[in-house]
Amino acid sequence: MARMKFLCDADRCIECNACVTACKNEHEVPWGINRRRVVTLNDGLPGERSVSMACMHCTDAPCASVCPVDCFYTTDDAVVLHNKDTCIGCGYCSYACPFGAPQYPQTANFGTRGKMDKCTYCSGGPEPDMSQAEYVKYGSNRLAEGKLPLCAEMCSTKALLAGDGDIIADIYRERVVTRGYGSGAWGWRTAYGETVAV
Amino acid sequence: MRYLSQFMIALAVLVFVGQASAQVNPTERAVTEESMFEALGTDTNAVAGRVSIPDSSAGNLIKPENKSWASFQVGTLQTLSVVAVVGMVGLLTLFYIVRGRIQVDSGMSGLKILRFGAIDRFAHWTLASTFIILALTGLNLIIGTSVILPLLGENAFGALTSLGKIAHNYLAWPFMVALALIFVLWVIDNIPDKVDVEWLKQGGGIFKKGVHPPAKKFNAGQKVIFWAVILGGAGLSFTGVMLLFPGVAGAAADWQLYQTIHALIAAGLSAIIIAHIYIGSVGMEGAFDAMGSGEVDVNWAKEHHGLWVEQEKAKSAKDSALSTPAE
Numbered sequence: 001m002a003r004m005k006f007l008c009d010a011d012r013c014i015e016c017n018a019c020v021t022a023c024k025n026e027h028e029v030p031w032g033i034n035r036r037r038v039v040t041l042n043d044g045l046p047g048e049r050s051v052s053m054a055c056m057h058c059t060d061a062p063c064a065s066v067c068p069v070d071c072f073y074t075t076d077d078a079v080v081l082h083n084k085d086t087c088i089g090c091g092y093c094s095y096a097c098p099f100g101a102p103q104y105p106q107t108a109n110f111g112t113r114g115k116m117d118k119c120t121y122c123s124g125g126p127e128p129d130m131s132q133a134e135y136v137k138y139g140s141n142r143l144a145e146g147k148l149p150l151c152a153e154m155c156s157t158k159a160l161l162a163g164d165g166d167i168i169a170d171i172y173r174e175r176v177v178t179r180g181y182g183s184g185a186w187g188w189r190t191a192y193g194e195t196v197a198v
Numbered sequence: 199m200r201y202l203s204q205f206m207i208a209l210a211v212l213v214f215v216g217q218a219s220a221q222v223n224p225t226e227r228a229v230t231e232e233s234m235f236e237a238l239g240t241d242t243n244a245v246a247g248r249v250s251i252p253d254s255s256a257g258n259l260i261k262p263e264n265k266s267w268a269s270f271q272v273g274t275l276q277t278l279s280v281v282a283v284v285g286m287v288g289l290l291t292l293f294y295i296v297r298g299r300i301q302v303d304s305g306m307s308g309l310k311i312l313r314f315g316a317i318d319r320f321a322h323w324t325l326a327s328t329f330i331i332l333a334l335t336g337l338n339l340i341i342g343t344s345v346i347l348p349l350l351g352e353n354a355f356g357a358l359t360s361l362g363k364i365a366h367n368y369l370a371w372p373f374m375v376a377l378a379l380i381f382v383l384w385v386i387d388n389i390p391d392k393v394d395v396e397w398l399k400q401g402g403g404i405f406k407k408g409v410h411p412p413a414k415k416f417n418a419g420q421k422v423i424f425w426a427v428i429l430g431g432a433g434l435s436f437t438g439v440m441l442l443f444p445g446v447a448g449a450a451a452d453w454q455l456y457q458t459i460h461a462l463i464a465a466g467l468s469a470i471i472i473a474h475i476y477i478g479s480v481g482m483e484g485a486f487d488a489m490g491s492g493e494v495d496v497n498w499a500k501e502h503h504g505l506w507v508e509q510e511k512a513k514s515a516k517d518s519a520l521s522t523p524a525e
Contacts, residue, residue, distance in 0.1 A: 010229075015250075017250060020251075032253075034251055034253070034256065037249055037251055037256045038249065038250070039246070039247040039248070039249055039256070039257055039258075039259040040247045040248045040249070041229050041234065041245070041246075041247035041259065042229050042247070043247060043248040047229050048229070049229050050247075051247075051259055053259055053260075062264065062265045062268035062269075063268075065268055065269075065271075065272050066268050066271045066272060067343075068338070068339040068340070068342060068343060068359060069342070069343070069347075069352075069355060069356045069359050069360075070343045070347055070352065070355075071352070071356065083352070083356075085353070085356065086352055086353065086355075086356030087356075088356065088359050088360045088363045089363075090339065090363060091441075091444065091453065092271070092457075094450065094453075095264065095267055095268075095450055095453050095454050095457065096264050096265070096267060096268035096271070097264060098260055098261045098262050098263075098264045098265055099259075099260060099261075100255070100256060100258055100261070100450075113444075182230075183229060183230040183231065184230045184231035184232055185231070186231050186259070186260070187231075187259075187260050189231070189235075190260055190262045190265070195231075
């Protein structure tokens with residue numbers, strides 16, 4: 001089985017935000033929630049870089065460890081998913097996440113958190129694959145269709161890579177060697193305890 | 199004119215060359231994950247930048263520090279909560295085995311004296327019932343996955359915890375009202391004084407049969423409980439309201455801090471309240487009546503709150519003297 005990861009090559013990202021838009025459209029993500037976002041570092045300064053970030057599907061995910069109802073599970077592809085039927089919207093996963101992935105629609109009491117929503121790596125939830133129930137809660141299940149996450153698939157500069165961790169690391173490594181520079185595999189050290197050595 | 203255009207071309211070439219040489223290494227000063235992490239140092243801030251979506255907190259790209267809150271949550275905090283609750287129950291069991299139920303030494307007199315009126319008892323039981331539910335639903339968030347989840351399964355446990363969360367959010371309000379009421383009603387009798395020193399010196403008579411140091415309406419032990427409840431309850435209320443309104447509280451780092459303080463106070467106060475429940479029920483003969491019917495046996499009152507009984511007697515003597523018509 002593959003170990004699915006995201007890798008954003010910040011030296012290619014042009015901050016077009018198409019990944020953000022594609023994600024919102026593909027999954028009919030609720031108003032006010034962005035499963036993916038593009039952060040521009042050192043904005044307006046020499047050496048500015050943009051990084052597209054979503055849930056990194058961590059190894060030993062901190063969100064899963066703090067969840068008081070244990071609603072998280074890791075698929076065979078090492079994708080971290082959660083069960084919205086079990087989620088109580090306590091917010092602990094958002095405290096624990098280093099990447100700001102978990103978000104909440106403001107539907108519950110006092111206008112606070114509803115059920116948590118985050119990137120599913122385009123692989124739905126615990127419902128049967130590609131069912132309507134799954135689509136309504138989690139969005140489409142592209143992995144079940146044999147496709148990779150849409151954000152990475154339609155990235156115009158191929159900055160955002162999705163797929164097996166070893167393969168995308170090799171692609172990134174080759175790029176860095178060929179062009180002579182690379183700003184790093186953003187988030188890898190925090191998410192997987194390792195980075196892409198070049 | 200000719201010279202001017204030649205000059206312009208020369209200038210343009212110079213500018214172009216200048217730009218080209220500045221672009222020899224386009225990544226010379228590029229930010230790297232490594233350099234940004236190094237710049238963070240021991241600071242708890244995130245690797246952050248600008249986002250074009252309205253939520254500015256989304257600009258935090260990576261915040262490795264969040265993982266330490268997560269590991270504290272599942273490690274130290276769980277252990278501390280279990281130790282506080284189970285430890286106190288263990289201590290009290292041991293105490294019960296050694297000391298047994300504290301009896302009224304002079305036996306029940308059958309005569310009653312009013313200790314707590316209806317308002318006192320209403321405030322006490324509102325505070326008590328909400329606290330117990332708040333404590334149990336709170337404890338469930340910390341140890342439920344390892345204790346109750348295996349028994350109920352994910353669906354039932356999720357539904358139960360969801361109800362628990364709603365109960366926790368709503369019962370917090372009557373808890374706070376009752377806390378304020380208790381403070382107003384009892385603060386006057388809970389200001390520490392010299393009598394408490396003597397009471398504490400004698401260990402409150404808790405550990406020895408037949409020892410009954412004098413006490414006013416509340417003895418030093420009760421004063422400790424009072425102030426623990428007031429201060430702990432205020433801390434819980436403040437941090438709890440902050441957690442209910444995360445937008446007011448700030449960002450993730452603030453929520454983590456409030457949650458940690460909230461959980462630590464809750465663990466400590468739960469242990470104290472378990473001891474309070476023990477001594478007010480099985481631990482001491484005649485004690486429950488104070489909050490049950492509100493009237494306690496006079497002999498119990500004399501043993502545990504001698505000075506208070508004298509005060510009450512003096513008061514009623516004065517009242518009856520006043521109400522007696524002059525002859």
